[in-house]
Amino acid sequence: MSTQQFDTRIDRYPTRLEQRSEPIPRQEPTVWGAASNGPLDDSELETHSTNGYLVRPETVGGDWLSVLRDELSCLDADADPSDPRIIREPGGTIRSVFEPHRFSEVIGEVITLDTVLPVARQLLGSDVYIHQARVNMMPGFTGTGFYWHSDFETWHAEDGMPAMRAVSCSIALTENFPYNGSLMVMPGSHRTFYPCIGATPQNNHASSLIKQEIGVPDQATLTEAAARYGIDQVTGPAGTALWFDSNVMHGSGSNITPFPRSNIFLVFNSVDNQLVAPYRAQAPRPSYLATRNSELNSFPTLAT
Template sequence: MSGHPHDNYPTRLERPADPIARIEPTVWGEGNDGPLSEHDLKTMAANGYLTRPQTLGQNWLRPMGDELARIGGLIDDEDPRIVRERQGGIRSVFEPHLFSDVIAEVIGLDTVLPVARQLLGSDVYLHQARVNLMPGFTGTGFYWHSDFETWHAEDGMPTMRAVSCSIALSENYPYNGSLMVMPGSHRTFFPCVGATPTRNHTSSLVRQEVGVPDQATLTAAANRHGVDQITGPPGGGLWFDCNIMHGSGSNITPFPRSNIFLVFNSVENKLCQPFAAAEPRPEYLAARTTEPFSVQSATA
């Protein structure tokens, strides 16, 4: 992990600052670099997100459900990779590919890994992986935020050359906490106010209060970009840029919502010292091992 390059996206400031226009492209690869069409790439560049139905085929859904149940039986309350809701239920399981060979295999699928490489225009490594669980009645949402703001401030990610893939493992309805995004907001970085508390991740993974824009900024962004809600059946994939503004509401319905969340970072975008935190977050939240991910590493 190296020292600091120049900071193009200062955040966690003492006072409000103007939004910053994005410097980097959203799409780094071309149409002949992978499975995405030119239309797909243009959609991703314009909106900051792209839906890919049947990222997981129907034959994967039952094994994945069995794996989630199996992992639930292995839960150790002392394991920091297990994040619980304030009411006690499981919210997220980090590094699930280390718990499960099946999940590790998903990362190397032709519908996943080559897409990440194409969007980022390089070999990639897994910056972060988790299973998100939003149980019925008690699942709480994720407040509006840009992932890059946190990864930049607390992990030391220097540039916007990372992409997330969320794969639905249950039906995403408009009313059970499905993800919302502001299309086009990925082209603007919104600096946030407030210093990063020590070991902020121990509370922010349950409820993020630092590194989120104020309500006036969010209102202006929503008025400019609008809000799209991502719904659909199990197996569907959502690719979204590291800097897009997104969030989800709580789930007060009886219908649980779960997904696999994979973050791919370019091997050319290695982490340095955090830009706005005293120390980096743990490896299970922000990998500093940047060996290019491959099908072999997924199944080893």
């Protein structure tokens, strides 16, 4: 288990620059724990370390899936149009619901499943808390995609996340086909940080949650990255979890098929990677996008 520490006052990953800058090699581990620290074996840890992502089938079973789908229907029906945590597509359909564990006790229980929380602790080598949680809905015909990006770029620039010691868990509630907007990943890209061009506008999150334009690499950078790393498309049945590193380059296309795609998206951050002042924004984003009080989204401390 790594004990590497960094000075949070130093910006080791400058981004949102005036002009294009050279890529920056990753400066911290991808996997912080060992096989003895959780359910993942050496092979799975090596896969995550090498590719920046890991697929785990049957993370939630069929009994959970039916209940969770019902919860999504309730969230949709009960959504308050004035609630900023409800993000809608330009046509009015719900795109994302942030802090779903505040709306739903069932979704809150999913976070603590033996197939979820111990994996996060093992990958990050520490106790963890929920940095961000949301439900993504991509209905048939109308669901729009997410452009290529590294989550860490935004979390670092706008939230003040110092180091790449966070991991995301996307749990599919519907089957991911190659043709209904399933996630694409550049395997190995997590080892390189790609600085982006353009200053952060005030309240950038108000528009970026619908269409992200700041904090995304330019086409030349993406072309170089795709040539270097290639692109994997993650498919699989409902209940499958995709674990991916905070800095891996990923995105998804729009869903023009009749088959909806929805998922629970959980971001775990290490308690040793607490947020500081944003590195490239005037003010932090709202707490429903980036928890600044980790105790509100924490879990019982690991036994020593």
